[in-house]
Amino acid sequence: MKKIATLLLFALAANAYAQTDSTQTADDLFDLSLEELLKIDLVDKNFYLYGYINSNFQKTFSYPSLNADGTTATASDPYEWDPVKNFHIYGKGNFTGKIGYLFNLARNNDFLEIRNAWGNFALSDAFQIRVGKMYRKFGLYNERLDQIPTFIGIEAPEMLDADHLFLTRTTNFMVHGEFQSPRSVISYALMTDNGEGGPKKGVVSLGWDLRYKSYVNSLIIGTSGYSSSISDRKTTSTVDFGNGSPRGGILPWMDGDRFNVMGVFLEKQIGNVLIQSEYYSAAHKAERNPNMVLALINDAGLNSAQRDRFLVSNEDQPNDMLTAFDVKRHVSYNVQTWYIRLGYNIQSKIGQFVPYVFLDWMSHPEVIRNKDFGGDDESGLADDGKFWKPSAGVVYRPVSNVAIKLDGSYHVQNFNGKQVSYPELRLDFSFAFSNNQIEKVIGN
Numbered sequence: 001m002k003k004i005a006t007l008l009l010f011a012l013a014a015n016a017y018a019q020t021d022s023t024q025t026a027d028d029l030f031d032l033s034l035e036e037l038l039k040i041d042l043v044d045k046n047f048y049l050y051g052y053i054n055s056n057f058q059k060t061f062s063y064p065s066l067n068a069d070g071t072t073a074t075a076s077d078p079y080e081w082d083p084v085k086n087f088h089i090y091g092k093g094n095f096t097g098k099i100g101y102l103f104n105l106a107r108n109n110d111f112l113e114i115r116n117a118w119g120n121f122a123l124s125d126a127f128q129i130r131v132g133k134m135y136r137k138f139g140l141y142n143e144r145l146d147q148i149p150t151f152i153g154i155e156a157p158e159m160l161d162a163d164h165l166f167l168t169r170t171t172n173f174m175v176h177g178e179f180q181s182p183r184s185v186i187s188y189a190l191m192t193d194n195g196e197g198g199p200k201k202g203v204v205s206l207g208w209d210l211r212y213k214s215y216v217n218s219l220i221i222g223t224s225g226y227s228s229s230i231s232d233r234k235t236t237s238t239v240d241f242g243n244g245s246p247r248g249g250i251l252p253w254m255d256g257d258r259f260n261v262m263g264v265f266l267e268k269q270i271g272n273v274l275i276q277s278e279y280y281s282a283a284h285k286a287e288r289n290p291n292m293v294l295a296l297i298n299d300a301g302l303n304s305a306q307r308d309r310f311l312v313s314n315e316d317q318p319n320d321m322l323t324a325f326d327v328k329r330h331v332s333y334n335v336q337t338w339y340i341r342l343g344y345n346i347q348s349k350i351g352q353f354v355p356y357v358f359l360d361w362m363s364h365p366e367v368i369r370n371k372d373f374g375g376d377d378e379s380g381l382a383d384d385g386k387f388w389k390p391s392a393g394v395v396y397r398p399v400s401n402v403a404i405k406l407d408g409s410y411h412v413q414n415f416n417g418k419q420v421s422y423p424e425l426r427l428d429f430s431f432a433f434s435n436n437q438i439e440k441v442i443g444n
Contacts, residue, residue, distance in 0.1 A: 029345050029354065030218045030269040034090070034147040037400060038434040047093035050434035052149050052401075056085040057427040064381070064420045066303070072416045085428075088115070088146055098122045106146065115146065116170070126177040136171040137189040137209035138224045139265045139278050145169075149403045149432040152274065152343040152354050152395055158362045159280055159337045163376030166261055166282050166335065167226045168196055168238065168248040171207060184214045196228060196248040197236035203229045211265075218269035224280075226261040234258045234287065237374070241292050245371050249282055249335070252374040253293055257286035272345040279338040284366070286331050290324035297322065300370040303416065305383040309365070337362040343395075351398040356407075358391040382413035393426075401432035 040048050062074040087107035094100040104116035118132030135143045145156055159166045176189035191207035211222025228235055228249070234256030239245070241252040250257040263280030293310050296302060298319050308315050312328040343356040362379055369380035379385045393407020405428040412421040 028218075028269065029152065029274040029343055031213070031220060031267060032150045033144060034150050034432060035092070037147075037150050038432055040092075040434060047091065048435060049089065049091050050432070051087070051089040052147070052430055052432040053087045054085050054148050054428055054430035056082045056154070056429075058424060060422065060424050062422045063377075064415050064422060066301075066416060070416075072418070072420065074422070086146070086148060086430075087112075104146065124177070126179055128175070128177050130174040130176065131172070133170055133172065134174060135169055136167075136191050136207050136226075137174070137176065138167070138169075138207065138226070139263065139280070140220070140267055140276055142169055148428070149401060149430040152341065152356045153358060153391070153393065154405050154407055154426050154428045155391075155409075157278065157337070157339050158360045158378070158389065159278070161376070161378070162247070163245045163371065164335075164362070164364055164367060164379055165247060166249050166280060166337070167207075167228075168193075183216045184212065186210075186212050195235045196238050196246075196250050200233065200235055202231050202233040203235045204231060206230050220267040221265070223262070223264045225263070228257070228259050232258065234285075239374065241289070241295075242373060245374055245376060249284070250286075251366060253289055253296060255287045255289045257284055259284040259286075274341075274343040274345070276341040277339065280336070282335040284331075284333050284335065286333075286366075288327060288329050288331060290327040290329060293327045294322060294324065296368060296370075296373055300368055300373045300375070302368055303383055306368055331366070333365050335362075335364045335366075351396060352400075354395040354397075356393055356395070358389075358409075360389040360391070362387060362389075378411060378413075381411075381415060383417065384414060387411055387413035403430045404428070405430075 034050065034052070038050055040050060057079065059079040060077040062076060065073050065075065067073045084107060089105045090102065092102045099119065099121055101119045102116060103114065105112045106115040114133065116134050118130050118134045120128055120130045122128045137143060141151070141157055141160055144150060145160055158164070160169070171191040172193040174189055174191045176187065178185050178187035189209040192205055195203045195205045205226070205228055207226040209222065209224045211220060213220045235250065235258070236256060237250040237252040237254060238247045239252050243252070246252055249259055249261070259282050261280060261282040263278060265278040266276065268275045288310070297307055297310065310328060311322070311326050314322060314326045337360070339358060339360040341356065341358045343354050346353040363386045364379035365385040367380045367385060368375035369377055371377065378387055389409050389411055391407055391409040393405060396404045407426055409424045410421050411424070412419065
């Protein structure tokens, strides 16, 4: 609660600091969408086709691991170049002034998958219904994480990292709306779907989002949350045990889990400086599957702290002597994260430069490292599930719809009883396009 109160007080102070009018341009950093970047008229009834491609390079240095004798070893990964890391095609339009639609096709292992496909019925600005597959309104990044050319940085905030998500990114049914004035807008959204483990009797998920946006002060402040079920029923993971990391908040070795997520977020532009910050906590009440936990202990390469955490008795016994009765079945734990991001807008004759610094922190006391069994190699690497991640980098835009990004990060955590760190280096090229831009080129 202290973190939430601090963030709210910071928002109020930032809001009071700047009271001058600001009109958004293509060079602004504040709340920029892909449609705004490409200058697409969202109220036009025409159909728009647009999207982006990006190519990405990354390398990890001195990643820690355990030797057979229990000492710490480090090794650098080979550099990895993904020539087409993302490829997105969006289609958006309106059948009438009240009925609109959007689809988002994305590359997935050399195939195109339907990432989003929804229709929206606007009975009024204050009451709209959206049906289909859509990104849930949650914080600053969930809806625009697939719009890499628009935001500062390359990687997602840790709560949206695919290997340790706080919740599923998409939902199926949304009631939403907004109350506008010339100076600001208040918006809300209520969302529901089948739940992480699919349809189950008595399980009704509910997500919510409430935010205030000031056009005058370039400020967004709000809160987002989610309940895996508004009843007391538990549900299961999005993946089966042994099939990789989940695409939601429930780990695959759980027979059942019920969790609630709450958090706050802030975005503020002061002059050329953009400030973004979020804090979230997910409270879990779960039941582990003893046989799956024994498989983790025997085959997933747990560190000693993780092994002891899963057991309620006979911790000093060899792995092959343990039984299901030694596993601690019922567990309550909190997953927490926060970040702060700072960017500075510099205009020059050769384009826009945005140097930035980030700081991410995360605590996930239940996760393990082995991705095949549902873990991740960040929180799961740490003895206690906690890590820090400072980052620094720069975005260069020679033109508004081309972004070249270079940054580096340090992961800092306790590993094998000592604090260790390892660096990462990333380079990203992204190119946004739209059909009206292509038509202009052809027309010329």
